Amino acid sequence: MSVERNGRVRRGSHGVLHAGVYFRNGGVMAQLIARDVKKVFASSGSGRKPVVALNGVSFEASGHTFVSLVGPSGCGKSTFLNIVSGVESVTEGSVELSEKGGEATIGYVFQDPRLLPWKTVMENMLYVQPAHGREKGSREKQREHVRYFLDLVGLGRTESMFPGQLSGGMQQRVGIARALSIRPHVLLMDEPFSHLDAITARGLRTELQRLWDDTDATVLFVTHDVMEAVLLSDKVLLMNSSGSIYADMPIDLARPRTQTDQEVVSTQAEILAVFEQMQKESEQEPEEDRTKAQLGVEAS
């Protein structure tokens, strides 16, 4: 075991950090059920049509599962994550998120790091923590807890720095550490590596696989990069531009995976073929028909 009892991280024999049981939720797993979720954004000006972002999305995920939502820009992937997180509400349908019937904790890694620029890294981490108790030393315990996760993403020495003093990749790692630090039952990730350079993104993907492997969290990962989805996921949900799930594809490949694995490459090709088929069908469908179908959904 690489974790000491007080929660401090110890490096393994190869210099790799291990989270171990420290942020497992005691085997308690979340269940996410989305039933026929529809989301329509009202038009902001007169004469403008309402925008149908999601159109009957249904799926279930529970426990230690990594699900990727893949689709073209504007297909409602991020809207779905916002609905799961409670930032947005559904127009129709429902999203149930529970762990043992109670409320599941949610961690959210956004496209941009979304750190409070006037707070240090440590303060940013503490900002999202549940209120600490009044007993003596509870605040220090919370700091120790947060330090553990900063160490985990290799940023233990940056706790007193401001986000503006960190590179984009480091800020995103703080975002990941912040999400993990609340020991989430569900981890939402909205294109977390899309703003990073290829080398940093590749390193963080590997790191994410390792970190997630040590948790019980259900991950909902939004991306439009098929390779990224194949590399990380147990299941890929392909979404089309009308905001529906076009295909539900399980990925049964051994972990850890690398971009150059033969099976990863061939699975990626299969998914891309389905993706291209979906795009073709979408282009053939007249724009007017799609709008009518969507507004019909809204009217119902």
Next chain:
Amino acid sequence: MATETSSVRSSSAIWRMLTSDRGAQWTARLLALGIWQVLSDRVVDRLPSPRETIEIMVLEYQNGDLITNILVSYRRVGTTLAIVLVLGILIGSAMGKWMPARYYFKDIVFILVSLPGFIWALLSVMWWGFSDKGPIVVGVLVATPILAINAYQGAQAVPANLRAMSRAYRVPLRREFRSLTLRSMSEYLFAGFRICVLAGFGGVLLTEWFGNSEGIGFRQHYWYDGNNFNGMLGWGIVEILTIVAIDRFLFDPLLRRLRAWRVGGEEWSG
């Protein structure tokens, strides 16, 4: 040879001192005193000189009026600004966050901003006479709308993406208000509160002038009635020095602290 070198050294030290930031500050102060002296000697009739002004304030001190009246006004201004801070932030942030609050307060705030303190001061004397209430209420009425408008603009500047992040993480509302809302608004609040200090001070002193038996404003009126401009100006200087001291010793350090992250943020260049 040695004497020449040391005189060159000392003259360059004097030059450095004169051209330093502190030197520029003291040059401006001395110049202001000089201009005041010249104006009082040669240009403006009945403008007391710096020496005459100081002399009368020393007399005020000796007969016990200086400290007593300063403390009375400070207490009133302190109470006024504490109330303004709470009301201004609450009204302004409510206006920025909730549409009904915006429509409720918008006209009220703009009417209050446009009403001169002079009117409130006269009304307060009619309503409350020579009590503490008048100066404080007038100060609050004059300064609160200024802070509310600034807080309103600040509340609109709270980054929506950080708000969404806070909601996603179920950050308690109190913590969100303290660490995100208030902090995003802080530069607006700061600018607004600086003007509030001037407006609040002005409101309190104006009411003391019209209808009170204590305070800096009352003493100014007292000397005005006595046709003594030395006393009037002396008390005016007390007011100016107070505002400068608040700015220098309270606002400047606070602003430096508030902006520490910006300085820190500029260090990263990679």
